[in-house]
Amino acid sequence: MDMLGPLQLKIMNYLWDGHAPQTAQDIADYLNERGSKHVTSTITTVLLSLEKRKLVYRQRNGHAYVYESFSGGRTEYRLAVLHYIIHDVYESHAGLLYANLSQILEPEKWATSQSHS
Numbered sequence: 001m002d003m004l005g006p007l008q009l010k011i012m013n014y015l016w017d018g019h020a021p022q023t024a025q026d027i028a029d030y031l032n033e034r035g036s037k038h039v040t041s042t043i044t045t046v047l048l049s050l051e052k053r054k055l056v057y058r059q060r061n062g063h064a065y066v067y068e069s070f071s072g073g074r075t076e077y078r079l080a081v082l083h084y085i086i087h088d089v090y091e092s093h094a095g096l097l098y099a100n101l102s103q104i105l106e107p108e109k110w111a112t113s114q115s116h117s
Contacts, residue, residue, distance in 0.1 A: 002053070003081065007046055010036065012055060016074040021059070021066035 004012060011027055019030070024044040031038055047067050050056045055073060058065040090097045102109065 003084075004077070007036075007038065007042075008050060011043065011046055011050065012069060012073070012077070015056060015067065015069040020068040021061070022068075023061075023064045023066055025064070027067070 010031060014027060014030060015022065019026075022030075024047055025040050027047070028038055028040045028043045031043070047056060047058070051058060051067075054070070055077070056067045056069050058067045086092060086094075086097060
């Protein structure tokens with residue numbers, strides 16, 4: 001499973017949230033308004049990488065390209081990540097997966113059980 005990096009995920013979440021079609025400049029502006037500092041050329045490079053992975057597609061719009069995500073992309077990506085985690089990382093050991101998830105989702109319960117051991 002080829003996981004998305006932090007910048008790739010920010011871009012994909014923006015597109016998956018329905019902000020499409022968008023140019024690389026539009027995406028850079030959006031991210032920069034939220035504290036990320038990325039030049040348009042960096043965003044373009046990431047978008048081309050995402051296009052190669054079949055997560056986005058582009059169309060020419062005047063002098064620029066606009067990018068959109070494929071429909072169902074977020075759900076399909078999440079399912080692929082879960083499949084990877086369950087079958088490859090945890091080797092289908094549901095009990096261990098559940099125990100680790102409970103540590104994350106219910107840390108206070110886990111801390112209490114550890115202090116009684």
